[in-house]
Amino acid sequence: MRIGVPREIKPDEYRVGLPPTAVREYVTRGHEVFVEHGAGAGAGYPDDAYQRAGARLLATAGEVFAEAELVIKVKEPQAAEWARLTDRHILFTYLHLAPDPAQAEGLLKSGCAAIAYETVTDAAGGLPLLAPMSEVAGRIAVFSAGESLLKHNGGMGLLISGVPGVPPARVCVLGGGVVGMNAARMAAGLGAEVVVVERSIPRMRELDNMFQGRILTRYSILDAVEEEVLKADVVIGAVLTAGAAAPKLVRREHLSRMKPGSVLVDVSIDQGGCFETSRPTTHHDPTYVVDGVVHYCVANMPGAAPRTSSEALVHATLPFGLQLADHGLDALKTNRHLAKGLNVLKGEVTHPAVAEALGKAFSDPYGAWRA
The missing domain is CATH 3.40.50.720 (NAD(P)-binding Rossmann-like Domain)
Incomplete structure (x- = not known):
């Protein structure tokens, strides 16, 4: 051929x-x-x-x-x-x-x-051709969030890892699949406080065993999503329904109640985004601000590496x-x-x-x- x-x-x-x-x-x-x-x-x-x-x-x-x-x-x-x-x-x-x-x-x-x-798909029901880029995107999401939190980039001026005596950022990851797991791994490795909101109980058990208590997991219901989003310094959107548009988990009305200078990173942007206020951005112009919240919505995050x-x-x-x-x-x-x-x-x-x-x-x- x-x-x-x-x-x-x-x-x-x-x-x-x-x-x-x-x-x-x-x-x-x-x-x-x-x-x-x-x-x-x-x-x-x-x-x-x-x-x-x-x-x-x-x-x-x-x-x-x-x-x-x-x-x-x-x-x-x-x-x-x-x-x-x-x-x-x-x-x-x-x-x-x-x-x-x-x-x-x-x-x-x-x-x-x-x-x-x-x-x-594969025999296990996974998405084998999406997985490698999800791994890259999940890891890049944390680096990008850390940069976006810095004051000169529009963030609140918070170091994602903290320092002795000063607490680290709280990172909420919406979705515990390949993207979410890799984002949690990178954020926890940097010393952040990490919570993963996930709807699959078996997957939450896997994450709990994988991280040995280093991260928190919460079952994905509306109250849990809202509570964690409002407490977070960084929210990483990592939800996926194969072939379909991503569900909107964070609404416009949530933004005014979030911390000023907090950061939303929408890894689901290729599927329409999981934040209501998301729109695709590029590596050259990656962020914008809505109601005091920094949005990072680059549609080809792995393209940076x-x-x-x-x-x-x-x-x-x-x-x-x-x-x-x-x-x-x-x-x-x-x-x-x-x-x-x-x-x-x-x-x-x-x-x-x-x-x-x-x-x-x-x-x-x-x-x-x-x-």
Whole structure:
């Protein structure tokens, strides 16, 4: 198969869909790989490394899309990229369609097959292609919160770790999944007081055993969320419903009752955000203030560490990508977990949560969602 790797064009995005080491894996399997000039530069991969791995370098994204059958990216396609997709393309990338009807319409009109990293599943019911970036984002969220708490960045002027005799910040993490666990780990490691609000009792037991009492856990009901948000110096939003828009756990009316200069970090922003006042920001302009509360809502947090993120991502995506390269869409007939990643096919929405969020009809062409 002919594999295309365009340069990412979302603002402040430096990751790349395939590092040179992964290109070599595809080439060794007999596939052709076309890489846009400079696609890996932001992550530290020069063009000559791709050439040594067996890729063909092309000058423009248009040429890459024209040559490719399977397009492998990191972030959701931008408007200029929708126009380059056709019904002969398989797109394999993060999509996050639920809060993005414009992108969904672009993909539907293209006729392409769009497979979303974030809805591919595994035998344990997890989201294996979302997990590595969730690990990175959860850790970056704490660093970003610490920076945002500093006075010159609009925060209350609090050091997240405290010092002897002065208490540390209280960090509330909403959601105890991969993002939440990694955020809790980093915050606790810095010495913060950490509480994780989670709705799964088995997961709370896992976190309690994992941290050996170093963090607090609370069951997620409205009273608990409100109480912890109002007590917190930092709130990290780390909730996820696969394929669907994130629930709004912090409302506008809460902000005036929060501590002035406290910080909200919305890691769920790709799925619409879990704070009512969230809107996507960029690494170059990451924060804004509403009612005295600093909001950090960067929509591609792992893009700040593109070398780590690109390598971690491809370790998870490579087995699935190779299946698609070897078998095309027939791979979805034999791999139900990969089939659950299919969000769009031939102008139809093929993931039930995405269809519900977008108000579209749902199609199940590969039986991935049948009992």
